[in-house]
Amino acid sequence: SSELTQDPAVSVALGQTVTITCQGDSLRSFSAGWFQQKPGQAPVLVMVGKTRRPSGIPDRFSGSASGNTASLTITGAQAEDEADYYCDCRDNSADRVIFGGGTKLTVL
Amino acid sequence: QLQLQESGPGLVKPSETLSLTCSVSTDSITNSNYYWAWIRQPPGKELEWLATISFNGNTFYSPSLMSRLTISQDTSKNQFSLKLKSVTAADTATYYCARVRMGGGWGFQAFDSWGQGTLVTVSS
Secondary structure, three states: OOOEEOOOEEEEOOOOOEEEEEEOHHHHOOOOEEEEEOOOOOOEEEEEOOOEOOOOOOOOEEEEEEOOEEEEEEOOOOHHHOEEEEEEEEOOOOOOEEEEOOEEEEEO | OOEEEEEOOOEEOOOOOEEEEEEEEOOOOOOOOEEEEEEEEOOOOOOEEEEEEOOOOOEEEOOOOHHHEEEEEEOOOOEEEEEEOOOOHHHOEEEEEEEEEOHHHOOOOOEEEEOOOEEEEEOO
């Protein structure tokens, strides 16, 4: 399969921990990228794989992976983390990139 | 700080060609650590990767759109461009240009800097 699957919506209480998942066969071969997108704004890369966090991204964002599933964890979610989150991955059958359908994160 | 700026018409007629340019400042598009890409997002929908061009001009395309897409670069102007021909209403979207951070093992999917996006509407 050349698709990435995400839960459409997830919620978390302020200050608690939340994990957003992404599933797809390509994740067995390549790392996931994770993007945060707020309304009316361009996406922002927040994590690639398990260890690559761009400068300026808070360390409450972390990544992990196992088998065909990649995860983005926010430890101590803040109100400003409320956004849509997209995963992406290089497709293992071609030189192309695929995106997940996105997860809307609500911070309660 | 790296800046990417998309430019092009906001309205394109059906069957015509959509042409967009991304101007890159403070970094060279020939820097071997980076590739350059176009991504779009229809209103209220998810992101869709369109095409990527390497620092030395190698091109990669979405298989579903490959027959209609051309990505190119103008190193003298530090710009890269996208052409999408035979557009329909389904091509209405915000189009983003982005930098791909290839160096250091980040990978083909690491779009680490984005333009603000430009909304292109296909309508007669």
